Amino acid sequence: MPKNKHRYIIFYKPYGVLSQFSKDTPEQSTLQDYISIPDVYPVGRLDADSEGLLLLTNHGQLQHRLCHPQFGHSRTYWVQVDRIPDAAALNKLEQGVAIANYHTQPAKVKLLPEAPLLPDRIPPIRFRKNVPTAWLEMTLTEGKNRQVRRMTASVGFPTLRLVRIQIAHIELDTLHPGQWRDLTPEEIKILYNLVFSTNSLPSKRV
CATH class of the missing domain: 3.30.70.1560 (Alpha-L RNA-binding motif)
Known part of the structure; x- marks a missing residue:
């Protein structure tokens, strides 16, 4: 099961927001305008002109598996x-x-x-x-x-x-654009079962 040091959140990305924390120009709208949690990173991305569910975590191995084509979800x-x-x-x-x-x-x-x-x-x-x-x-x-x-x-x-x-099983539910929440323990459990129940490519432990 996941350790307490790991964080898993979902964010309703609004239109025009880049799926990154860094800003190339001051007027750019990025994740840092909405999320102040340190060291979490998006799993995959949504283009600036797309909206909706973005999953972020500081769990590197889970992020790797969700993004790797071998583990299509x-x-x-x-x-x-x-x-x-x-x-x-x-x-x-x-x-x-x-x-x-x-x-x-x-x-x-x-x-x-x-x-x-x-x-x-x-x-x-x-x-x-x-x-x-x-x-x-x-x-x-x-x-x-x-x-x-x-x-x-x-x-x-x-x-x-x-x-x-x-x-996968994670839905936007009641979130509105610009809002985020932590995954529930049950959502994390299902996510772990989905991601770690199959064979994986060798990856660096984090």
Whole structure:
């Protein structure tokens, strides 16, 4: 079981915030504007123009395993796209599509019947008059650079808004943009079972 020295938190990253603590310019918005816990680092990242769940920890081995492709874990997103995808486009996303020189792994994709309940984005997306939008729920087990956006664009439905709502069993639940909380003991226990119950590549002990 995890030791007390380890910290595990989730953060609802707002739009425009970089998934890092350092600032290249004073006007940049980064994690240091919201989180004052020392020595925790994000597990993976969300692009500045994406929102939602970010997991942070000071447990290096767990961070390594969650980020390594060998230990693929699910990541679920709500994705607002331009226009309404047809069944053929959804099927392509599920089977995997070519982005750059890579073919994505199979994913779970469904068209949501209505827009999910989310806080307004600041700034809001730009709507085009007379052009409908739709929301997809996409669950991936990999995290290539800007993968979701590249996937939806490849089938002709560009992403307008992207919100990560879940990593493995961990959900945003009642958090609002800019808020964070510690994982519960039960969440940490399940996370440990997920991460350390499979064989791993040799890694440096921390």
